[in-house]
Amino acid sequence: MRPLAVVGITAVAVGFLFVVDRQLASTLDLSWVVVTLIGVLGVLQGVRYASARRDRERRSTDLGEPERRERAVVPGADFDATVARAASVRRSRRRTARDDVRSRVRAAAVRAVARERACSRERAVDLLDEGTWTDDRTAAAFLSRSIGYPIGDRIRGSLPGRSTFRIGVSAAVAAVERTTTGIGSGRRAGEEEAIVDDRRNGAADGTEADR
Amino acid sequence: MSAGEAGRSRADGNPGSRADGDRERDTRPPTLAVVVSLVAALAGTVAALVAAPTGGAVVGASLVLLAGGSLLGSARVLSWGATTGIAGIALAAGVGGGAEPLLVAGVALAVAWDVADHGLSLGRHVGREGRTRRNVTVHAGTSLLVGTIAGAVVYGTYVVAAGGQPIAALALLCFGGVILASAFR
């Protein structure tokens, strides 16, 4: 046992003894001052120990939720997580996240614009840089290296809890979406199927299909 | 599962009836724990009131905090409730309350806090809908038992040593207590 505990127990035991048997107690003569000092010491130490509670974190086992089925991933969740990281405090993390987000939106935009305008990828990249691929100035600014955000976005972005980056991401994704949807997806599917069949028949006839 | 839960007819197997996602587990403390804690706190308040009205009022405030802590699921609020209760008892002692009601109040407060805190942990681990009655009963019983034994020993010593205690005894007890506390902290 620890020596401190031994001392403490001895003192308490002898104290009990003195309480019970007054004769023994009178052999030891202490003035009230000393007793009061010890009492004050007790109060101070006690308050110190008790207030240690404030800083201590409770510890307990985390048992999780086995009752729930394993949750499925929602498509695009990783992208949203990267966008969230783009608001991180650490600069390097923020920068890589922003680059990732921008490159992914850019790739989707290039494909969409090239398909929509039936032009080459290089031309699409140029259109992106010029910002003429969409009417939305915010979206154009997000994907272009030269164009800046409109004033309204910059003001909104400077508000606490918001950022021009996020505004730009939303606008850019919405603009790309508008570019791809086009007239109506239903009819599109029919047109696309017709193209597929033409190509199939062309290949079957022995002509070289440009797949 | 308790008899009440067996009566529920959710196990009817129709897949489309409810969205599986909204079946969140209820992590609030079990009802029995909250009830026992509040009953003990009430007993403590009554005992403290008997000792001294002002102290009793403060202990009553601690009852409110304990109830709030159980409702909110916050161990921090519970700790504050216990602290308030101790302050109330100290106040009651300060204005000259008797040792007996104060002892009862102290033990009751300890049981109240212990069971409430235990209930919080049970809620997190098992939840309100799981079966926890036996666990709470055993825990409350043990807590009460410890308080009763400690109270009996101390009260017995107090009665035996009625009147002016020898200074040396008090000093040694306190000194020993300080040492023990720092050893076992």
Add this chain to the structure above:
Amino acid sequence: MTAVERGRVAPTTTTAEEPDGHGGDDGSDGHGGDDRSDSEDGSDGSGNVDHDCDAPTERRALRPFDTERWVGITGVALALVGGGIVLRLPGMVVVGAAAVGYGLYAHLGEAGEAELVIDREVSDRTPNPGDAVTVTVRARNVGDAPCFDLRLVDGVPPGLEVVDGPARVATALRSGASVTFSYVVRASRGDHEWGTTRAVVRNAAGSREQLTELETPTRLTCTPELAAGGELPLRGLTTVSHGRVPTDVGGSGVEFYATREYRRGDPLKRVDWNRRARTGELATLELREERSATVVLLVDAREPAYVAARPDADTAVEASVEAAGAVFTALLAGGDRVGIAAMSPHDCWLPPGAGTDHAVRARETLATDPALAPTPSEDRFYRTLWRRRFRRRLPGNAQVLFFTPLVDDATVDTARRLDAYGHLVTVLSPDPTASTSGTSPGTPGRRLAAVERRDRVRTLRGAGIRVVEWSDRSFAAAVASASGRWSR
């Protein structure tokens, strides 16, 4: 629980649920009574009755730790005693001294390992999808020490959802006592195995805590019937593209179609000699080749394919498997030879075949093959290795129906390569990006994923590969409208 497993429960368990006044409170007496009769039957019937120490439950205890609940109690006691001495208040000293008692209590006792034996009973080991299955768990304290504070959480398989009651209980167990709790689970496709049951034990004061992991193997297999795909208009999907030179093949699988005037160069085998004999004219038979097709249903079951429109909805893999089941039935009924494969870290290959035995094997594969499990595997997927192996196995004339949500470019690449190798590929894609609520368009990530997916669909169609999309439960309707559009 089979009779053998029940037999492993030692005969001493009959004394587990003693009516000591506590049992009634929890209602465990009701269950305990049943279990008593169970274990009595088991020990009578079976010859090999193991004792407690040979119980099948595996145990793994982690390190105990301080919960820090009672931090400060000794300080409180000390302050009260000291204050009482300084101010000469006997009441305060008395309360403080009693608080010392709690301080000692907080340091007494250790949490201890949960020495438990777990018995798990499942009401139906082979349920149908959607059935409610009741799981009853019984935990017995086989150690010498009592558990003052025991909390149990059962290791429900990740593919199953509990619909009634938490799979948890809290109790206090003497040595030899046991507790029973039950919960209801909704069955869903797959081979489900129970994981670790976690037992948290605390000492009487709650100041120390220890976690013990217990394993009792239990299995539940849910094999759905293959969806009746008889109504699926799949001829458009699998007919060989017309324009191929008809081979001069006779016998079964070839049917008479029409006659036409003889042209120079027609093979003599094709001449209608009967007519020549009757009327002296030369005419050529046109035969339509009705050879049965060889089709392989390829299901994308890699980790990225386990996506859904909502976190709690069925994944695209589930939708793919269900659709594949319907297509399998339809094609088999139409006389084609159908096989099943999976694009997955686990190997899954059912060679194309026909017949009822084959249908039974297919049903089992689609339900319980580890490659098509309801939750993704943690193993790595090696695309090139897989592609090579798949290509080797694929019969030369096989067509591929590729079921994939098209969440990444690897699927587009795979489809185009298979097409380039000479197999007719049709992609059937459940759409996980279809927005569930009409009002909110969704987060940027969702919308971007939808855009990227649409682009992939267009790329495939532009490469001459048919794509059928569907969302939620409209597979049959999507196939119907697609077949209507496709020319023969």
